[in-house]
Amino acid sequence: MKNSINNSNLIEKDAKDGKTDKPSFSYGDKRIEWVVASEVAGHAGFPTSDRWTRDQLKDLATDKPHLSRKRKGTKAFEYHVSLLPKETQESLLGGHVIEEPASKYEQNVLPISQGDFLAEFALIPGYSIQVSAGNGALNIDQLEPSRYLAFRRKWLKFRGFAEKDLVIVWAKGDSMESTINNNDTLVVHTGRNRPQDGHIYIFRHDDELFVKRYQSIVGAWRLISDNAMYAPLEIKKEEQHQFEVIGQVVHIAKDIGD
Structure with a gap:
């Protein structure tokens, strides 16, 4: 489940900084399907706090470990957008919804x-x-x-x-x-x-x-x-x-x- 796009320069920032990471969910015509808490915070159904968003994402991934991973080059965890409710995905992805991928075992x-x-x-x-x-x-x-x-x-x-x-x-x-x-x-x-x-x-x-x-x-x-x-x-x-x-x-x- 490795991504060909280099995200090593993406780090999580506190919401109070007024900044977010460079969006990882789009790159030209290619859609990237992994996000960190700061990218999700404030979207439909999620708090504006990066910290509470991170906790909520962690809970969502409890029984789906193949949908979370460490972001390369950082200490942050990133999550597959299919974990998010439909309305949150639509808010993030401009109306698009991405289905859950198969685990490595299924693949x-x-x-x-x-x-x-x-x-x-x-x-x-x-x-x-x-x-x-x-x-x-x-x-x-x-x-x-x-x-x-x-x-x-x-x-x-x-x-x-x-x-x-x-x-x-x-x-x-x-x-x-x-x-x-x-x-x-x-x-x-x-x-x-x-x-x-x-x-x-x-x-x-x-x-x-x-x-x-x-x-x-x-x-x-x-x-x-x-x-x-x-x-x-x-x-x-x-x-x-x-x-x-x-x-x-x-x-x-x-x-x-x-």
């Missing part, structure tokens, strides 16, 4: 005739990352998903999960057997980064990613391998700042048999 995998599939299933991004051995940093903002896995929206609702909080990685090694085996698929809730006793988390230390069960003890974290052949790791309080909790493992998918 590459699903025929248009199967678009209704997405009404029942959410597509969770999977990243080519293995945990339990050092394989680089898990920085979602700097990685492109290598694939998407489908999960029923009813299941997400039953578990209380928001689609935007979930990512998928893969396990490596035997330190968590028999709970997690080599190459098992792990669904990670990145919003749960304050570990609770007994749950399994993905941790990062320097460039190493690993998966362990967490236990709180006096003055330390105890990171436990379910495989008894591996000794627990005790992380003292003064060392804990060196570790990042990426998220909680909330689902494990595995193959059985040959």
